Each structure stands twice: as C-alpha cells, then as structure tokens.
Amino acid sequence: MSQSIALSHDAHPASRGLMRWIKTTNHKDIGTLYLLFSLIMFFVGGAMAMVIRAELYEPGLQFVNPGFYNQLVTLHGLIMVFGAVMPAFVGLANWMVPLMIGAPDMALPRLNNWSFWILPFAFTLLLLTLFLPGGGPEGGWTLYVPYSMELGYSFPFLIFAIHLMGISSVLGGINIIVTILNMRAPGMTLMKMPLFIWAWLITAYLLVAVMPVLAGGVTMQLFDHFFGTHFFSAAGGGSPLLWENVFWFFGHPEVYIMILPAFGIISEVVPTFSHKPLFGRTTMIYALASIAFLSFIVWGHHMFTSGMPVSADLFFMFSTMLIAVPTGVKIFNWVATMWKGALTFETPMLFAVAFIILFTVGGFSGVMLSLVPADFQYHNSYFVVAHIHYVLVTGAVFAIMAGVYYWLPKWTGHMYSEFWGKVHFWISVISVNVLYFPMHFLGLAGMPRRVPDYAVQFTNLNMISSIGGFVFGAAQLIFVAIIFTTIYGGKKAEARVWEGAHGLEWTVPSPAPYHTFSSPPEVAG
Amino acid sequence: MSASADSYYLPHGTPWSIFGSLGLFGFMLGAGLWIDGLNSVGPLVMGLGVLTLILTQFGWFGTVIRESESGVYNQQVDRTFRWAMVFFIFSEVMFFGAFFGTLFYARLFVVPWLGGASNMFFTHALLYPHYRALWPTNGPAHVGGTFSAMPPWGIPAINTLILLSSAVTVTLAHWALKAGHRRKVIAGLVATIALGVSFLLMQAHEYYHAYTHLNLTLHSGIYGATFFILTGFHGLHVTIGVIMLTVILIRVLRGHFTPEHHFAFEAASWYWHFVDIVWLGLFIFVYWL
Numbered sequence: 001m002s003q004s005i006a007l008s009h010d011a012h013p014a015s016r017g018l019m020r021w022i023k024t025t026n027h028k029d030i031g032t033l034y035l036l037f038s039l040i041m042f043f044v045g046g047a048m049a050m051v052i053r054a055e056l057y058e059p060g061l062q063f064v065n066p067g068f069y070n071q072l073v074t075l076h077g078l079i080m081v082f083g084a085v086m087p088a089f090v091g092l093a094n095w096m097v098p099l100m101i102g103a104p105d106m107a108l109p110r111l112n113n114w115s116f117w118i119l120p121f122a123f124t125l126l127l128l129t130l131f132l133p134g135g136g137p138e139g140g141w142t143l144y145v146p147y148s149m150e151l152g153y154s155f156p157f158l159i160f161a162i163h164l165m166g167i168s169s170v171l172g173g174i175n176i177i178v179t180i181l182n183m184r185a186p187g188m189t190l191m192k193m194p195l196f197i198w199a200w201l202i203t204a205y206l207l208v209a210v211m212p213v214l215a216g217g218v219t220m221q222l223f224d225h226f227f228g229t230h231f232f233s234a235a236g237g238g239s240p241l242l243w244e245n246v247f248w249f250f251g252h253p254e255v256y257i258m259i260l261p262a263f264g265i266i267s268e269v270v271p272t273f274s275h276k277p278l279f280g281r282t283t284m285i286y287a288l289a290s291i292a293f294l295s296f297i298v299w300g301h302h303m304f305t306s307g308m309p310v311s312a313d314l315f316f317m318f319s320t321m322l323i324a325v326p327t328g329v330k331i332f333n334w335v336a337t338m339w340k341g342a343l344t345f346e347t348p349m350l351f352a353v354a355f356i357i358l359f360t361v362g363g364f365s366g367v368m369l370s371l372v373p374a375d376f377q378y379h380n381s382y383f384v385v386a387h388i389h390y391v392l393v394t395g396a397v398f399a400i401m402a403g404v405y406y407w408l409p410k411w412t413g414h415m416y417s418e419f420w421g422k423v424h425f426w427i428s429v430i431s432v433n434v435l436y437f438p439m440h441f442l443g444l445a446g447m448p449r450r451v452p453d454y455a456v457q458f459t460n461l462n463m464i465s466s467i468g469g470f471v472f473g474a475a476q477l478i479f480v481a482i483i484f485t486t487i488y489g490g491k492k493a494e495a496r497v498w499e500g501a502h503g504l505e506w507t508v509p510s511p512a513p514y515h516t517f518s519s520p521p522e523v524a525g
Numbered sequence: 526m527s528a529s530a531d532s533y534y535l536p537h538g539t540p541w542s543i544f545g546s547l548g549l550f551g552f553m554l555g556a557g558l559w560i561d562g563l564n565s566v567g568p569l570v571m572g573l574g575v576l577t578l579i580l581t582q583f584g585w586f587g588t589v590i591r592e593s594e595s596g597v598y599n600q601q602v603d604r605t606f607r608w609a610m611v612f613f614i615f616s617e618v619m620f621f622g623a624f625f626g627t628l629f630y631a632r633l634f635v636v637p638w639l640g641g642a643s644n645m646f647f648t649h650a651l652l653y654p655h656y657r658a659l660w661p662t663n664g665p666a667h668v669g670g671t672f673s674a675m676p677p678w679g680i681p682a683i684n685t686l687i688l689l690s691s692a693v694t695v696t697l698a699h700w701a702l703k704a705g706h707r708r709k710v711i712a713g714l715v716a717t718i719a720l721g722v723s724f725l726l727m728q729a730h731e732y733y734h735a736y737t738h739l740n741l742t743l744h745s746g747i748y749g750a751t752f753f754i755l756t757g758f759h760g761l762h763v764t765i766g767v768i769m770l771t772v773i774l775i776r777v778l779r780g781h782f783t784p785e786h787h788f789a790f791e792a793a794s795w796y797w798h799f800v801d802i803v804w805l806g807l808f809i810f811v812y813w814l
Contacts, residue, residue: 023539114542118545121549125553125554157554161553181608208612213619216624227743231750236750237631237664237746239634239635310644
C-alpha cells in the first residue's frame with residue numbers, strides 16, 4: 001500500500017541544499033538532523049572527557065589548570081546530557097514514532113522543525129562562554145548555589161542556554177505526546193502500541209512536567225545573581241538547599257528521561273533477535289509508568305548529606321529502593337524473552353544484551369547509593385561517577401547504539417557491515433568496563449570526584465581507567481565510519497530488515513520513502 | 526499542499542522557525558552581553574532579537590490563520606491543537622509550580638529552620654540567635670531594611686474580583702459565538718480585554734505603592750523575592766493572555782470563526798482561565814495566608 005504513495009508527486013523535499021534542512025517539516029529529515037547534531041555533541045563532550053582522562057592519567061597537574069578542568073567537567077556533563085543523549089533519543093522518536101504508529105508525519109511539523117533548530121543556537125551560546133574573560137561555567141552541571149553565584153561573565157549565557165534547551169525540549173515533548181495520542185493508525189489501540197512508543201509517551205510527559213521547573217529554578221538564580229533577590233541565601237531567609245530541591249525535582253525525572261526511551265529500544269530489539277514476542281508486555285508498560293511516577297518522589301536521594309531531617313532521608317531512601325521493583329520487572333522480562341528463544345547475535349542484539357547486563361551493574365550501585373548510611377561514605381566520590389556512567393553510557397548510550405544499528409538499514413536502505421559493527425561492539429564493551437569499573441574501587445578507596453589532581457595511591461587505577469577511556473573514545477570513530485559508509489553504500493536492505501522483526505516500520509520499503517503512510521494502514525485486531 | 530476532509534494537513538517546509546531561533550538567539554545573546562556589561566551592543570542585539578521574534582510570530586500565526594480560514598484543517602488537526610494546548614498549559618502550570626514550591630518550602634521549612642526548628646538548634650543558636658521565625662520575613666540579616674507586607678484586602682481583592690468577572694465575560698462571549706451572536710461575542714471580548722488591562726494597571730499601581738510606601742522591593746529577603754517573582758510572572762502571563770484575546774477580537778471583527786469551528790478562541794479562553802486560577806492561588810497563598 002505504501003509503495004504507491006511513495007511515487008506521488010511531492011515525494012521529494014520542497015527545497016534543495018542547505019535550505020532543505022533549514023526549512024524542512026519532514027519527520028525523517030528532522031530526525032536525521034537531531035541524530036547528526038547529537039553525534040557531533042557526543043564528540044565535543046567526548047573530547048572534553050579525553051582531556052579529563054589525560055589529566056587524570058597521572059597525579060599532579062599535566063595539561064590543564066584546575067579552573068579549566070572544572071569548566072571541562074561542567075560542560076562535559078551539560079553537553080552529554082542535553083546535547084548528546086537527549087537529542088539522540090528525540091531523533092530516534094522523530095524517525096520511528098510516525099513509522100511505528102502508521103502516521104504520515106509528526107502532529108505539528110513546523111513546531112518540530114523549531115524544536116530542533118533551537119538546539120544549535122543553545123549550544124553555541126553555551127560554548128561561547130569558553131571564549132569569554134574568565135572562561136566557561138565551573139560549578140558542575142548541577143549549578144549548585146553558592147558556586148554558581150560566583151561565576152563570572154559565563155553565568156547569564158549558561159542560564160539562557162538552559163532556557164533555550166528547555167524550550168526545545170518542552171515543544172518537542174508536546175509534539176511527541178500529541179503525535180502518539182492523535183495520529184495512530186486505525187486499530188492501534190493504546191495497549192497495542194509498540195513498547196518504544198509507550199516509553200516515549202511517558203518520557204515526553206516527564207519532559208513537559210519537569211523542564212519548566214528547571215526553567216523556573218535557573219530564573220531564580222538569575223534574579224539572585226543580578227537583581228538582588230535572596231532565594232538561595234540564608235541571610236535573606238532563603239536557602240541554598242532550596243536550589244538542590246528544585247534542581248533534583250527536575251534532575252531525577254531527567255535521568256529517567258534519558259533511560260526510559262532506552263528501555264523502549266531494548267524492548268524492540270530483544271524480541272526481534274530472540275524470535276519471540278516480548279515476555280510480559282502489559283507488565284512492561286505498567287513498569288514504565290511506575291518508574292515515571294516514582295521519579296517524582298525520590299529527588300532527595302541526591303541530597304542525603306546536605307543536612308535534611310532524618311525523616312526526609314528515610315522517606316527518600318525507601319521510595320528510591322522501591323524503584324528497583326519495576327526496574328527488576330523489566331530486566332527479568334527481557335531475560336525471559338530471551339529464554340528458549342532462537343537467539344541470533346547481530347550487532348543491535350549484542351548492544352542490547354550488554355545493556356541488560358551493564359545497566360544492571362549500574363542499577364546495583366544505585367541501590368547501594370540509596371542506603372543513607374552507606375551513601376554518606378560514597379557521596380562525592382568516584383563511586384558516584386562510576387554509577388552515573390554505567391547507567392548513562394552502558395545504559396543510555398549503548399541503547400542508542402543498539403537502536404542506530406537496528407534501524408540504520410531502514411533509514412539508509414543499506415546494510416551496515418556486520419563485521420565492523422561487531423568490532424565496534426567488542427572494543428567498546430571491553431574498553432568501557434576498563435574505563436568505568438576501576439572508578440568503583442577508586443571511590444570506595446576515597447578518591448573525590450571533580451579534582452584534577454589526586455593522592456599517589458590512586459595512580460594505578462586511574463591509569464587503567466584512562467587507557468580504557470582512550471580506547472573507548474577511539475572506538476567511536478569506527479561507529480562514525482560505519483554510519484557514513486552505510487549512508488553512501490552497502491548491501492541493499494529489504495523492507496523487513498530483520499527476520500524476527502514485527503511492526504509497521506518494517507512494512508515500508510528500505511530506505512523509507514520521504515513520505516510514508518499518507519493514508520493510514522489498517523492494524524489487524 | 527494537498528489536504529482534504531479525510532487527510533491530515535502537512536505543511537511542506539516552513540520559513541518561520543529559523544527566524545524564531547535567530548530571534549531567540551539574538552534575544553538571549555544580547556541580554557547576556559547587556560546584563561554582564563560586557564559590550565555596549567548588548568541592548569541592540571537584544572532589541573533586534575525581540576523584534577525578529579515578534580515578526581516571526583506575526584508570520585507564523587498569520588500562516589496558520591490563513592490555512593485555518595481556507596478550511597484545510599480537518600477534525601484530526603483540530604484534535605492536535607487541543608491536545609497541544611492542554612500540554613502547553615500543563616507545562617505552564619509546572620513553571621508556576623516551581624515558584625509556588627519555593628514559597629511553600631521557604632515558609633514551611635527554611636524560615637522555621639533558621640529559627641531553630643527541627644534539628645537546626647545550633648544553626649539558630651550560633652549563627653542567628655536574635656532571629657525570630659515569623660512570616661513575612663526578610664531573613665536574619667534583615668536585608669533590604671524594614672518593610673510591610675502587601676495587605677490582601679485592598680488592591681489584591683479588587684484584582685481578584687476583576688479576574689473572576691473576566692472569566693464570566695469570556696465565557697459569555699464563547700456562548701454567544703456558539704449561538705452565532707457576533708455582536709455579543711465582540712461585547713464579551715471587549716469587556717474581558719478591558720478587565721485584563723485594568724488588572725494590569727492595578728498591578729502596576731500596586732508595585733509602585735510597594736516600592737514607594739511599603740519599602741517592599743526585590744531586595745526584601747525571601748518575602749520580597751517570592752512576592753515579586755510570583756506576581757511578576759503572573760502579570761506577564763496576563764499580558765500574554767490580553768494579547769491573545771486581542772488577536773481573537775481582531776479575527777472576530779474580520780469575520781473569522783464559525784459556531785462549530787473556533788478553536789483559537791477556545792485556546793485563548795483556556796489560557797485566560799489558567800491565568801485566572803493561578804491568580805486565585807496567588808491571592809490565597811501570597812497575599813492572604
């Protein structure tokens with residue numbers, strides 16, 4: 001049905017060259033823009049990480065001064081969260097949501113274009129701060145008061161860049177929610193939606209709910225800094241703790257914004273390569289919703305050592321541990337999906353399996369951190385760095401890579417090189433553990449985070465970690481090479497790229513025509 | 526640009542969003558340069574940015590209005606706009622939530638803690654032994670000097686009546702639109718806009734009064750900070766609402782909308798009711814309690 005539509009008269013972009021990409025309202029073009037932007041930011045943030053690891057290779061100060069080191073740490077965090085991981089997921093949503101629900105495009109195509117085109121300007125504003133007198137922001141990506149009150153010229157640009165990212169995310173989130181609620185093909189009831197769609201519906205809701213809270217919070221910082229208010233200073237009856245509460249009320253849902261779409265991707269990839277339907281589909285949906293709900297009532301676990309009353313510590317400890325229940329449901333269901341399946345291990349499946357194992361490692365260290373008395377020891381140490389990188393790199397980033405390999409043939413019409421995909425996977429999965437696993441031990445041994453220098457007894461583990469970091473960074477060049485060689489050539493991909501794949505996106509040809517589902521497909525009852 | 530009653534309208538390319546982004550970028554870059562005092566071009570860059578944003582709005586909304594009037598939007602597009610507006614207002618609710626949360630956190634936790642409540646005995650005894658935890662407060666350092674709180678039963682109470690009446694007039698206008706009485710629609714909208722503008726004038730007078738007679742300023746500690754950020758952002762949203770209603774009034778005068786097809790009107794009125802409800806929260810928690 002869709003092949004005939006692909007040949008209609010407006011099957012091509014309305015403009016050519018650069019104007020095509022600036023003016024486009026096509027969800028596939030915008031998805032591509034998001035993904036390329038995210039890839040660039042992944043390397044910008046990654047380059048900062050390389051400098052950080054080079055500096056930490058040995059004790060003492062080698063390459064950068066402590067102030068610039070702190071700027072790198074801060075910008076690395078902000079860029080990876082808002083510039084690399086989030087836009088990658090939004091790019092995947094742009095490409096796949098209309099294809100998976102049988103919609104002709106996103107519900108609000110012009111707004112979709114704007115959501116993307118705000119981002120390059122937001123990051124220009126953020127990176128411009130490096131060239132100001134005094135350099136970029138240094139307080140860490142959490143912008144804690146009173147550090148942030150002492151920032152120099154970079155401060156307003158940092159705040160405004162966050163405002164722009166927030167506008168982009170809220171508009172993008174609204175668009176995705178409306179698309180999913182209003183644009184599904186006839187017969188696709190809510191409970192029949194693919195898990196990736198469910199994950200994104202819930203994620204988009206979180207985006208719309210918490211990005212405005214961050215916007216309000218940084219606005220209060222702007223007022224404290226420039227207009228003489230006292231939101232965050234005790235002298236005027238405010239409190240620095242207020243900022244921590246506002247930030248983490250945003251920040252904890254934010255980390256789930258970065259992991260729920262990953263759960264969605266894994267829930268698509270694992271059944272395909274297990275040649276079995278997803279085990280416990282309905283419970284997977286309820287688990288996603290429970291995690292999203294819990295994300296709003298656990299923010300205090302980032303602040304155990306900040307001096308909250310014991311009753312608050314206890315509440316946040318127990319609510320945090322509760323998250324392990326729905327997350328455990330998801331892990332067990334993925335494993336049960338693989339159980340007695342006809343497993344094949346193409347690159348997306350390898351990344352998915354690595355995700356399940358390594359994300360669980362990150363989950364376990366999360367449970368350790370949720371225990372108040374234990375957290376007093378781990379807090380502000382490399383243990384926290386290890387935890388966040390296990391859940392965000394081997395979690396979110398590995399899931400993004402699984403998704404890219406899974407859908408790349410659908411986007412480009414070509415198969416990627418399975419050999420080089422596997423090379424990329426194995427180098428990445430080994431080096432990433434060399435990179436992050438020693439950080440657990442460093443943290444438990446007492447090495448604090450966010451320092452350019454350290455005591456000599458931490459040298460060996462830091463050297464191992466840095467070597468892993470350099471290899472992991474270099475391995476991502478293979479990823480880029482695979483993506484671009486696949487765009488420009490390779491074996492022709494079929495409509496149903498993977499034998500075990502089901503869903504509407506596999507009913508359209510590869511590459512997916514510029515316009516798909518101009519008249520909606522029927523979804524069987 | 527094909528569309529019919531049974532297919533979803535899809536635009537092919539848009540020139541507006543890149544101008545919107547450039548406008549936002551100029552706005553923020555200029556504001557940053559200005560506020561930092563880094564470069565004297567700041568205000569100019571900011572002004573150009575804001576101007577670009579305003580022109581973009583004219584172009585973008587103008588395009589959408591023309592498309593709507595030419596009848597290319599079917600029922601499904603209408604549902605899209607409804608859902609989008611619902612979630613946009615939800616995001617605005619959360620934005621105000623941050624400031625209301627700040628107010629409650631300050632009153633329920635921070636101020637009592639500074640006075641020695643909970644486990645903060647030594648904080649109080651050692652740092653601020655003379656501080657008494659009472660609301661309104663400008664904190665232990667008495668920042669901004671002695672001030673008076675804004676009494677609720679003067680201008681704020683009148684403003685409450687104004688906004689509640691405007692909710693009635695905008696609803697009367699909506700009923701009239703559905704019944705096809707165009708004159709009553711215009712009367713209702715004019716009344717709503719007039720009430721909105723009078724609210725803003727009263728609010729401006731209240732700020733003047735606060736600064737000149739009560740010594741209640743942005744510098745008046747946590748009370749002044751929460752007072753001005755909540756009422757200030759609310760006032761900004763009333764202004765946006767008045768602009769929306771004015772656009773709707775102009776469209777009604779030009780003969781737009783039918784008794785069945787008038788979502789822009791409803792969106793503006795939803796927004797107006799949202800602003801109204803936020804005000805009730807303000808009146809109760811900022812002025813009264």
